[in-house]
Amino acid sequence: MVGSENLSFIGSLALIFISAAFTDNVLLARFLGMCSCLGVSKKVDTSTGLGVAVIFVTASTAALNFLVYKYILIPLGLEYLRLITFIIVIAAFVQFVEMVVERFSPKLYNALGIFLPLITVNCAILGISLFMLNKPYNFVQAFFFGLGGGFGWFLAIILIGGIREKIKESALPKGLAGPGITLIIIGIMSLAFVGFSGMIKI
């Protein structure tokens, strides 16, 4: 009995991860985190850098904000302050992580350093922390929701980065080059992601 319960818990985690990454893709289904995506997706390697940083930050801040919400905001009856509190928590957390990375891993700092401040004001991160509250998740599930959401964003931006690298060589109409064609690409890709939407319901 206990075993099957465990299995279903793990199954729910996998489900949460997959649905957050694909059916509810934060970039392609919710259109969040668009500004940094448009800015950074010119190349695959910078896209990867930002994407990895986003995965890390969404997962940790989803967990952190879950705790802040459950153990500070609810007991104080201040749920209506969740948006602004989450922003402060995310900003402080990113600053802190930047410092730790800078001190202890210059290599990682070199690769991710300039992306971390960009993330502070990334709406995808705040969005994932806020969406998490709509579902009856526990702490571990909240973490996996954040992980999946971040992974979805990572996936979307490297796909876009790859397409943009290819498209650089093609003869585009002048007015469409740059952000114009990127927005069209994102639109077509999000149509493709609509295909995932019926797959899982949680």
Add this chain to the structure above:
Amino acid sequence: MTTDLLYSMATSVIFLSSTGVVLSVILIFAEKKILNYGPCKISINEGEREYTVQGGSSLLSSLSENEIFIPSACGGRGSCAYCKVKVLEGGGMIGPVEEPFLSPEERKDNIRLSCQVKVRNDLKIEIPKELFSVKRFSGVVEAKEQLTYDIVHLKIKLLEPKEISFVSGQYMQLESEEYKGKEAVIRAYSIASTPSQTDRVDLMVRLVPNGICTTWVFEHLKARQKICLSGPYGEFKLSDTQAPIIGIAGGSGMAPIWSIVNYMIENGIEREMTYFFGALTQRDLFLVDELEEVAKKHPWFNFVPALSNEPEDSGWAGETGLITDVVAKHFPDTSQHEAYLCGSPGMINACLNVLTKGGMPEENIFYDKFA
């Protein structure tokens, strides 16, 4: 009802401000603890100078704390790429901000943007020797006088530091400010005042069409405005010999020659000198009366203005034709002379050609090329 509202407003304010305070305190504390690199040693030019600084800030600002001013226009944002220095040891990896500004040769030479190199450990760097005597000045524009339709004379009084020590012929770097979407830049202008005027520098600035700094000087810079400049830079100066001098400069290139001539007068140096002032038409000439006055008073000084584009019926009695031809006409044999040139690369190259043809060894030709 209103008390409820007041109550919830008060709790919100208290909660948010206390969260803010707590998190800031944590961050400040963490920064002190985590980002503490302790004292770091910066060794310049193989130990010629050594400074011990508190680690954690950029190399650029650590050096300027020690009164070594690496040129920088953007204030350390990594966008102007003026602050390049050679970092031999301890610079770490090239960051993503620097990457676009460094050519493959520069990478091989360990060139870095000093604003992007953080002092985290002991560093060994190399910088040009002249930077040791360079200072960054703030000054105020006392006057902006129109010399011709496209050249102004900036008279700048130094505020901080109050005094400058330089040699006639050296130049300053003027920092322009941001305007209408144009970024701040640094441009070099020769000093037109003499070293005896220690509290000021005068610059001559010619309007370059679409030039970022010169447009700023012409359209945005006003008298009484505060500006920043650094210097003195450059090796262009009067030699120690007694060889007669040929000076060739057009437009704002007159500034260092003007300074050298006035320096010679002030110090009673009576070396033979001929100054060829090349210009297109009469409206491009300036300070002609002053220079002719000098020539009248001092037998060692000759002044030859020459116009290349003057209409024949204008009544101009002076020399006409290309400045190189005029020089060759006056001095067919230049083997015993020294030449001092200031102007565009095209004009300098043409003059080099003519002077060496006349027998002047290249090491006797001194010039600053301003693009």
